[in-house]
Amino acid sequence: MQGRSWFRIVSLIVGFAFLYIPIASLIVYSFNASKLVTVWGGFSTKWYGELIRNEQILNAAWLSLRVAAITATIAVILGTLAGMVLARFGPFKGRTLFSGLTTAPLVMPEVITGLSLLLLFVTLEQLIGWPQGRGMTTIIIAHVTFSMAFVTVIVQSRLAQMDESLEEAALDLGARPWKVFFLITLPIIFPALLSGWLLAFTLSLDDLVIASFVAGPGSSTLPMVIFSKVRLGVSPDINALATILVVAVAIGVAIAGVMMTRQQKARDRDAQMALAANQQMIESLKKG
């Protein structure tokens, strides 16, 4: 066993070093005074100042954040419906096609998704005059289409784990299906919806290829601006942007972690109380 635990520790250390050293290097060099990103020229925060003054980046970031928030919200609604259909509705006509359509966007190369959506938008504009030109709306539609697949997978697997007897009990007691969904199912799968929302938000904020195809002139998202800058070589203000992003993600994950632990504890407590109440009732029944 000694030899094997040594192997485990080494492979974990090497693995995590591989994953985290590049991110750490981005952060360290964002505080570098020198413009040559990899030559250390002393500590400085001037690139942050330059970033805040860069209007092109700020505009793109604002557009990307709005697109990501709207995308994530629509994707969670559609993905939850699709997950319900796949996990609860059993076989129906066209189910195979439906399940194929929900998994294919997960692995479809982005260049294909981007190209095909752009051609759809162009065709639709010719046929019915909508969408007029391309911009925020077309980016949102494209992002919803590929990110709802991820939400569907998360919701579906959460529903598969969930104890169906709770829903069945509510239905037996006369609750309407939609009431069961909103009062029983939704609260139980809420953490899955939250992580689905965050995932869709991140995917949308991160997407370069699909947005490049479906965005019109004048609607550059943040990754598009970063890409055109980075293509010409390293630039320290991008390092500053990366650092801000990493810190934001770390804070977000920490908050989500604390929230989920707290919720889990509350649920455990509720379950214990229910159990205790049940026990009391049995005792009193026995006495009676």
Next chain:
Amino acid sequence: MKWLRRWLPSGRTVVTSVPYLWLLLFFLVPFVIVLKISFSTAQIAMPPYAPLLHWMSDKVVQVQLDFSNFLFLIQDNLYWKAYLTSIGIAFVSTVLCLLIGYPIAYSIARSDPSRRNILMLMIVLPFWTSFLLRVYAWIGILKNNGLINNALMALGIIDQPIQMLQTDFAVYIGIVYSYLPFMILPLYANLEKMDLTLLEAAEDLGCRPWEAFLKITLPLSVPGMIAGCLLVFIPAVGEFVIPALLGDPGMLMIGKVLWTEFFNNRDWPVASAVAIALLLFLVLPIMYLDRAQNRADEEGERN
């Protein structure tokens, strides 16, 4: 109220049809259009292709199928090379991902249960930061006056910087780095639920630990390996960002070729034909992945 309910579709139909219609309109129909345009000829117009359907005077639709785009793809060596390069690069990266990801997934699955979740969280955490920026980080590490070359030269191991950026090596690193979580997640899920008493039984019967690993753990983890490999291979074939930022500018990967045809040459029909051909390459692995996932779901439901 009763007559109203008869006319309105049932709740079930509504719930099914909303996401269904969305996916049909924004995922399936676009492919039909791509297929259609791949059979069209390029024109200097907006949109830059000739219409496929012509309404004749007697209201008969004449369909013009133009196979020249596909003939062009077949005859031009560039496209064959691009497809072969993409598949080769994706294959090597997938194997590297498996070789690096397996020990990590194995180590996490066999570590203390209380630590597993936090370790897996650390594996997926980089995935939450921007993919583009993580690829960008490697430019600073790999370039001629980057971290690795500077460190090696400071240690006196080399006098001249080694050219690493703009090589195949850099593309492998970029793909492995970006897609490693996709390999580790299914492998971990598989290794974690494995029945460890099998290993105990093997060791009781005199198997050495590494023999038990080769004869029991490895064969049982094949489904996880297949799922992980497909999740890395399929997107890697069409990858655009990584070869564009880390690879040789002259390197032909199919995602890049499609991008150039579309944005630089503005040849939409050829770009569509490239997309259709790429899809034909990927249809089998995608279908296989879908089947593997359905099987895993069924097994999960049975347990």
